Amino acid sequence: MExxxxxxxxxxxxxxxxxxxxxxxxxxxxxxxxxxLWHWPLWLIAISLGMxxxxxxxxxxxxxxRYAFWRFRITDTAVYLKEGAVFQKETAIxxxxxxxxxxxxxxxxxxxxxxxxxxxxxxxTDSLAGVTTAVANQLRDRxxxxxxxxxxxx
Amino acid sequence: MTPNRxxxxxxxxxxxxxxxxxxxxxxxxxxxxxKDADSRWWSLPLAAVALIAxxxxxxxxxxxxxxVLGEDAITINSGxxxxxxxxxxxxxxxxxxxxxWLILQPxxxxxxxxETSGHEDNDAEAELVxxxxxxxxxxxxxxxxxxxxPTAAGQALVAASVxxxxxxxxxxxxxxxxxxxxxxxxxxxxxxxxxxxAEAADQIAAGVTTSPNAAPDTAVPDATYRIAARDLNLYAxxxxxxxxxIAVLFWLYDKTDDFLxxxxxxxxxxxxxxxxxxxxxxxxxxxxxxxxxxxxxxILQKYYQFTLRRDGHTLTATRGLFNxxxxxxxxxxxxxxxxxxxxxxxxxxxASVQALTASNAADDEKDNxxxxxxxxxxxxxxxxxxxxxxxxxxxxxxxxxxxxxAPFVRNAVLGYLGLGLAVAxxxxxxxxxxxxxxxVVTVVLALVGLLQGRYAGRxxxxxxxxxxxxxxxGSWGTRQTDFMRRANIQSLSVEQPRWLxxxxxxxxxxxxxxxxxxxAIELRYLSLAAASPPGDAAFWCLRAIRPRDGxxxxxxxxxxxxxxxxxxxxxxVAMRRRFAAGCCCRRPWFRQRYPPCYRRCRRRRxxxxxxxxxxxxxxxxxx
Numbered sequence: 001m002e003x004x005x006x007x008x009x010x011x012x013x014x015x016x017x018x019x020x021x022x023x024x025x026x027x028x029x030x031x032x033x034x035x036x037l038w039h040w041p042l043w044l045i046a047i048s049l050g051m052x053x054x055x056x057x058x059x060x061x062x063x064x065x066r067y068a069f070w071r072f073r074i075t076d077t078a079v080y081l082k083e084g085a086v087f088q089k090e091t092a093i094x095x096x097x098x099x100x101x102x103x104x105x106x107x108x109x110x111x112x113x114x115x116x117x118x119x120x121x122x123x124x125t126d127s128l129a130g131v132t133t134a135v136a137n138q139l140r141d142r143x144x145x146x147x148x149x150x151x152x153x154x
Numbered sequence: 155m156t157p158n159r160x161x162x163x164x165x166x167x168x169x170x171x172x173x174x175x176x177x178x179x180x181x182x183x184x185x186x187x188x189k190d191a192d193s194r195w196w197s198l199p200l201a202a203v204a205l206i207a208x209x210x211x212x213x214x215x216x217x218x219x220x221x222v223l224g225e226d227a228i229t230i231n232s233g234x235x236x237x238x239x240x241x242x243x244x245x246x247x248x249x250x251x252x253x254x255w256l257i258l259q260p261x262x263x264x265x266x267x268x269e270t271s272g273h274e275d276n277d278a279e280a281e282l283v284x285x286x287x288x289x290x291x292x293x294x295x296x297x298x299x300x301x302x303x304p305t306a307a308g309q310a311l312v313a314a315s316v317x318x319x320x321x322x323x324x325x326x327x328x329x330x331x332x333x334x335x336x337x338x339x340x341x342x343x344x345x346x347x348x349x350x351x352a353e354a355a356d357q358i359a360a361g362v363t364t365s366p367n368a369a370p371d372t373a374v375p376d377a378t379y380r381i382a383a384r385d386l387n388l389y390a391x392x393x394x395x396x397x398x399x400i401a402v403l404f405w406l407y408d409k410t411d412d413f414l415x416x417x418x419x420x421x422x423x424x425x426x427x428x429x430x431x432x433x434x435x436x437x438x439x440x441x442x443x444x445x446x447x448x449x450x451x452x453i454l455q456k457y458y459q460f461t462l463r464r465d466g467h468t469l470t471a472t473r474g475l476f477n478x479x480x481x482x483x484x485x486x487x488x489x490x491x492x493x494x495x496x497x498x499x500x501x502x503x504x505a506s507v508q509a510l511t512a513s514n515a516a517d518d519e520k521d522n523x524x525x526x527x528x529x530x531x532x533x534x535x536x537x538x539x540x541x542x543x544x545x546x547x548x549x550x551x552x553x554x555x556x557x558x559x560a561p562f563v564r565n566a567v568l569g570y571l572g573l574g575l576a577v578a579x580x581x582x583x584x585x586x587x588x589x590x591x592x593x594v595v596t597v598v599l600a601l602v603g604l605l606q607g608r609y610a611g612r613x614x615x616x617x618x619x620x621x622x623x624x625x626x627x628g629s630w631g632t633r634q635t636d637f638m639r640r641a642n643i644q645s646l647s648v649e650q651p652r653w654l655x656x657x658x659x660x661x662x663x664x665x666x667x668x669x670x671x672x673x674a675i676e677l678r679y680l681s682l683a684a685a686s687p688p689g690d691a692a693f694w695c696l697r698a699i700r701p702r703d704g705x706x707x708x709x710x711x712x713x714x715x716x717x718x719x720x721x722x723x724x725x726x727v728a729m730r731r732r733f734a735a736g737c738c739c740r741r742p743w744f745r746q747r748y749p750p751c752y753r754r755c756r757r758r759r760x761x762x763x764x765x766x767x768x769x770x771x772x773x774x775x776x777x
Contacts (some may be wrong), residue, residue: 089649097644121644122512123667 002071002082008112009130010067015108017059024052072128074139076146079119081126096150097121101140119143157220157231161263164284165216167255172212221282223292226300228268230280240280244293245300246270248487249511249524252290252480259478262287294482301467301484375463377541381528386457389506389529392498395449403441457528464542469509471525483524487511489667490638491526491543493535497631503532507539510636510668546637551617553626557659557681559611566607570599606630616662616677625664625675636675638666650682658682 028048034040071082079098082090102118109116114130117139131139173180187197215234222229227243251267258264266282266289282289426434458475470482488509495505507527530538539546556562574596581588606629613628623643626635647663654660660682664675 086652087649088651088655089647091645091647093645094643096641121665121667123644123672124665126645 002073005067005070005072005129006114006132006135008114008132010063012108012112012114012130013063013066014060017056017063020059021052021056024048024055028052070129074142074146077150079126079143081128091126093119093121093124093126095143095146098143098147101143103136103140155222155224157222157229158285158289159220160216160282161261161284161286163258163261163263164219165213167265167283168216169209169212172208176208221280221285223289223296225296228280228293230282242268242270242280243300244297247293247297249481249483250290250294250297251482253474254478256476258284264290266290266293268293298466298468375465377464379462379527379538379542381457381460385504385529385531386454386460388502388504389457389499390450390453392496392502392504393449393453394496394498395453397445399445399448400442403445460525460528462526462542469524469526469542473525473528481524483509483511485543488543489642490636491539491546493635493637495532495633499529500532500633504529505532505535506530507535509543510666510673512667512669545622545639547619547622547624550635551619551624553615553617553624554680555615556611556677556679557657558679559608561679562611562614563604563607566603566610567600570603571596574599611679614677616680623664625677627675627677636666638664642666644672654679 028045031040031045031048035042035045065085066083069083069085069088071080073080073082077095079093079095080090081093082088098119098121100120102120103115104118105115109130112130113132115133115136116130117128117136119126119128128139184201187194187201190197211234215232218234218237219230219232221231227241230240230242232238232240247268247270249269251269252264253267254264263284264287266285268280268282455475457473460471460473462469462471464470464485467485468482469485469488470480472478472480488511490510492508492510493505494508499505506525506529509524509526511524526542527535527539536546536548536550540548574592578589578592578596581592609631610628613626613633615624615626617624621640623638623640624635625638626633628634644665644667646665648660649663650660658681659679662677662680664677666673666675
């Protein structure tokens with residue numbers, strides 16, 4: 001009964017890697033300007049250029065791995081989130097503890113028709129990176145109904 | 155109801171607090187102004203204007219601050235430019251902190267700090283700086299009244315606070331973890347309603363059974379504890395609070411050449427250099443003793459005549475000499491009980507007990523937890539605490555340690571070595587003559603890490619006791635034992651790196667609510683083969699066993715555990731578990747398609763004609 005994230009999330013992650021590439025390039029250009037104006041050292045530029053190459057590359061390489069090993073499951077009593085293969089981490093959130101379910105979507109997620117589902121307890125927030133709007137609404141209604149039933153039973 | 159103003163002494167206290175907050179900047183700027191004689195003609199009038207403006211602003215703030223004690227809630231109007239109205243229902247009040255400075259005592263006034271479970275960081279929901287003692291008694295009485303009449307008042311409060319939410323400036327938030335970096339849910343009325351409904355249901359479920367004429371503070375308490383002078387003495391002696399004082403003294407000494415005239419400082423240093431080494435050592439010892447004495451006296455006056463008492467479902471802690479503080483919290487609101495002992499106190503067999511609550515009942519700036527007992531003998535701790543917090547066990551059950559202590563030692567040693575080598579590598583390019591010293595320090599730190607890792611590995615332990623989870627961790631020399639109820643655990647996380655899988659070990663993280671943020675308790679290298687937790691961590695956490703039901707009617711809502719393959723159930727057991735899961739229909743598509751509310755008994759008999767209702771879990775409810 002474990003469910004995967006939708007396929008579109010991989011595209012969203014790729015765009016995210018592209019954005020981090022742009023960010024590092026902006027930092028490099030800023031350092032170049034600083035070097036030209038105020039003679040800042042060159043090794044800073046080397047570091048930022050290296051990061052501009054490495055960070056997006058590593059992110060892109062890890063996208064299929066992330067997607068393949070991300071699972072979630074909602075049962076009557078808890079929401080289980082499982083991620084990772086090298087560092088396998090499973091988070092269990094009892095339905096009784098769930099206070100709130102928030103659906104959030106930035107411009108990139110909205111462009112792909114996805115929404116981020118944030119499950120909030122009194123002290124933690126766990127999120128599903130992106131699910132389609134229909135599934136998100138379903139999940140939210142289901143979790144809140146289960147939470148309400150759990151509280152009514154208590 | 156006419157709004158009340160605070161007592162005029164409140165103005166003095168507010169001014170004092172404001173000055174204390176601005177003390178550093180004002181002292182520095184005063185010194186800068188006095189030093190520079192040239193610009194005195196414009197800087198002195200400017201400083202005078204600033205001072206007058208400061209006083210005027212505080213006077214206006216005092217005049218604008220009013221409060222009303224309504225039937226169901228307190229309304230506080232405050233603010234100078236931005237008018238702020240706060241509406242706090244009595245039932246939402248989690249902790250009430252009273253403190254009475256010495257100057258307020260002859261006037262019979264006190265400072266009141268009201269906390270609910272959702273509010274801004276580091277600030278009480280409302281703070282009444284100087285009000286008559288009767289006001290505090292009234293609020294306390296009305297709070298007890300609302301908690302005694304959950305059904306009638308609860309609904310009224312839900313209605314009142316729902317309408318108040320639309321007008322109040324600070325609606326009760328749902329306690330988001332601000333450290334997570336995700337955007338908060340915002341002022342979501344549905345969420346606020348849920349929280350209020352949850353709290354009302356909480357009160358109803360808590361089954362408060364005290365009589366409607368709830369005993370005021372003067373009635374005989376159910377249990378009282380007063381700290382013994384000997385214990386307090388020992389606690390003050392074993393505190394390491396002198397370290398920051400010494401640090402502050404050194405910092406002050408460092409700054410003396412800014413404050414004092416140059417010639418004076420140079421003369422003093424010359425004289426010091428001329429003195430013999432013995433005298434210098436004696437001076438150093440004197441400074442150390444002064445620091446220790448200051449810390450000792452500070453703790454003595456802070457916990458002077460510490461008293462803990464229990465009135466029904468409320469715990470009240472009173473302490474202090476110059477500032478008499480009273481903090482009260484409802485037992486149901488305690489998220490966890492934490493027993494802490496620094497290394498020095500462990501050797502003396504002492505420990506202190508704190509309660510983690512969802513609000514900021516701060517004893518001092520860095521300690522956000524309510525101190526239930528500053529010091530107590532470790533052996534007598536649980537028997538002494540039992541009358542105050544009823545769900546604590548009377549004896550500590552045996553704790554299961556981690557699978558091995560070697561990983562702790564290895565991690566600590568590698569951590570220090572890595573840090574030292576990185577620093578040495580960096581210094582190699584910058585200041586090469588420092589490198590040997592850094593390497594020597596690294597070796598020493600690695601040895602310290604060995605001891606530290608061994609201590610951490612041997613101190614860690616976990617156990618379950620009924621519906622309690624007891625987790626003990628030791629890092630940096632402080633042993634910390636947490637007693638938490640299953641109902642207060644917000645979420646669990648089990649992490650298993652690949653290389654631990656063959657050895658069946660894992661790391662467990664338990665999330666609790668503490669003040670306004672998350673408290674993560676991490677237990678590492680636990681053995682999965684052992685009994686729950688952690689192997690069954692999530693499974694254990696989710697079992698909805700309600701202690702009030704008694705043994706027979708306990709309804710475990712079991713689900714097949716995450717790794718079903720590792721625990722093969724016989725078909726008979728599987729069927730029994732399915733019955734217990736709430737739907738006795740053996741058609742999986744039916745269970746999945748229809749929502750849980752549809753599976754109530756009567757309808758199930760219509761839709762699952764094949765099942766006999768004798769097997770139905772809801773048979774008890776059908777009648």
